[in-house]
Amino acid sequence: MRILHTSDWHLGRSFHREGLLGHQGAFVDHLLEVVESERVDVVVVAGDVYDRALPHVDAVELADEAFARLAGSRASVVVSSGNHDSARRLGFGSRLMDAAGVFVRTDAAGIGTPVVLGDEHGDVAFHALPYLDPSALLEPWSLPRRSHEAALAEAMTRVRRDLATRTTGTRSVVLAHAFVAGATPSESERDISVGGVSRVATSLFDGIDYTALGHLHGPHELSPDLRYSGSPLAYSFSEADQAKGSWLVELDARGFAAAHWVDAPVPRRLSRISGRLDDLLADPALTAREDDWVQATVTDVPRPARAMELLRRRFPHTLVLQFPTPVARDDAPAAPAAGRNDHEVALDFLSHVRGAPATPAEAALLQQAVDACCHDPDQDVLVGTGAER
Incomplete structure (x- = not known):
C-alpha cells in the first residue's frame, strides 16, 4: 500500500497580509498529480485542514474542491482534525463522505474505531486521532492529570485495544496531531501548551507500523515509522529554510517498508x-x-x-x-x-x-x-x- 502523508494545510491563511489561497490551490493540484503519478492508494491528512475554526467561505470552497477531486481519484482519503479546526464543522457530513472514500474523523468518542482499507496483503487499520484537548477530556476520560501526554496515552490505549481484536497480519497506521518530543517547532504554529503540558513521548506510538504526525510545520523523521510531513507552504519566515512537501510511505506485508520525500511546488521563495x-x-x-x-x-x-x-x-x-x-x-x-x-x-x-x-x-x-x-x-x-x- 502506498500512502501519501500530508498535514497542516491551513486553508485560508494569509502570509503577512498576502493571500495564499491561490498557492494553496496549486498545492491541491500538485497533490492530485502525485496521487496519479505515484499510484497512491491512500492520502492521509493529519490535522489543520483550515487555519481557523470559522474558515472563510473561499477556504471552505477550496477544501470542498480538494476532497471532491480526491474522491474521484484512485486514492482513498483519511482526515483528522487539528487544533486550528472546528471539529464539528470539519466533521459535518462525515458519514455521507465515507461512502465516497473520504473518511473524516473529528470526534474523540470515535477513537478506537478505525477506517479499515485493504491491499493484496490484507487489512490496514487507520486510526485517525483528532486533536485532543486535555481540559475537555480530563473528566470524561478520567485522566490522571491534565496533559496532552495523558490524553494521547488514553487514546493509544483504545487504539491498541482495537488492534488486539484484529486478525494476525493487520497493519496499523495512526494519524496524530500533537507536539512529539524530539521535533523542533516554527514560529507559525499555535501554542497548544495552554490546557496542559504540550510535549508527548515518542514511545506512545511504539508498535504502530506508521504514525503520520501533524501540528509542526517542518518535516521531521523521529524514527523511520514516525514522521511529521510539515505544512505544504511556509507560514512564517522562520520556515524559510524548511523543505515543503509530503511523505510517500510504502507498507508491505510486514508493515513499514520505506518512505520517500515528495517536494511541493514553491510559489515564491x-x-x-x-x-x-x-x-x-x-x-x-x-x-x-x-x-x-x-x-x-x-x-x-x-x-x-x-x-x-x-x-x-x-x-x-x-x-x-x-x-x-x-x-x-x-x-x-x-x-x-x-x-x-x-x-x-x-x-x-x-x-x-x-x-x-x-x-x-x-x-x-x-x-x-x-x-x-x-x-x-x-x-x-x-x-x-x-x-x-
Whole structure:
C-alpha cells in the first residue's frame, strides 16, 4: 500500500497580509498529480485542514474542491482534525463522505474505531486521532492529570485495544496531531501548551507500523515509522529554510517498508536579508532574491527614513522591515526627574531608542502630541478657585 502523508494545510491563511489561497490551490493540484503519478492508494491528512475554526467561505470552497477531486481519484482519503479546526464543522457530513472514500474523523468518542482499507496483503487499520484537548477530556476520560501526554496515552490505549481484536497480519497506521518530543517547532504554529503540558513521548506510538504526525510545520523523521510531513507552504519566515512537501510511505506485508520525500511546488521563495540599507540596495549578491518574499533587518544607526519604500524599489515583495533591538547603553535615560516636562522625556526616549536626537520637525511634532494628550477641553473648573476637577 502506498500512502501519501500530508498535514497542516491551513486553508485560508494569509502570509503577512498576502493571500495564499491561490498557492494553496496549486498545492491541491500538485497533490492530485502525485496521487496519479505515484499510484497512491491512500492520502492521509493529519490535522489543520483550515487555519481557523470559522474558515472563510473561499477556504471552505477550496477544501470542498480538494476532497471532491480526491474522491474521484484512485486514492482513498483519511482526515483528522487539528487544533486550528472546528471539529464539528470539519466533521459535518462525515458519514455521507465515507461512502465516497473520504473518511473524516473529528470526534474523540470515535477513537478506537478505525477506517479499515485493504491491499493484496490484507487489512490496514487507520486510526485517525483528532486533536485532543486535555481540559475537555480530563473528566470524561478520567485522566490522571491534565496533559496532552495523558490524553494521547488514553487514546493509544483504545487504539491498541482495537488492534488486539484484529486478525494476525493487520497493519496499523495512526494519524496524530500533537507536539512529539524530539521535533523542533516554527514560529507559525499555535501554542497548544495552554490546557496542559504540550510535549508527548515518542514511545506512545511504539508498535504502530506508521504514525503520520501533524501540528509542526517542518518535516521531521523521529524514527523511520514516525514522521511529521510539515505544512505544504511556509507560514512564517522562520520556515524559510524548511523543505515543503509530503511523505510517500510504502507498507508491505510486514508493515513499514520505506518512505520517500515528495517536494511541493514553491510559489515564491522566502528570504531573510540583513545589513545597512545602502548595502542591501546595492549588493549584487542579492539579485537572485529580488522576486522573493523578503524579511529585511536594517542595521543603520540612526534608523534611515523611508526604509520600506526604498527596499520595495529593489525587492517589491518586502513584507517585513525590522531593526535590531537596541543595546542598553550607559547613558540610558533615567526615570523622569522632578522639573523635567513630558516633551523632554519623550525626546530623551526617542534619542535612546533610535541612537540619534530628534530633528527640529520631529521635536515639533512630539510637542504637538504632548500638548494634545495633556490638554482636556472638557475638564470643569471650580468657580473662584482655579482648581480643576
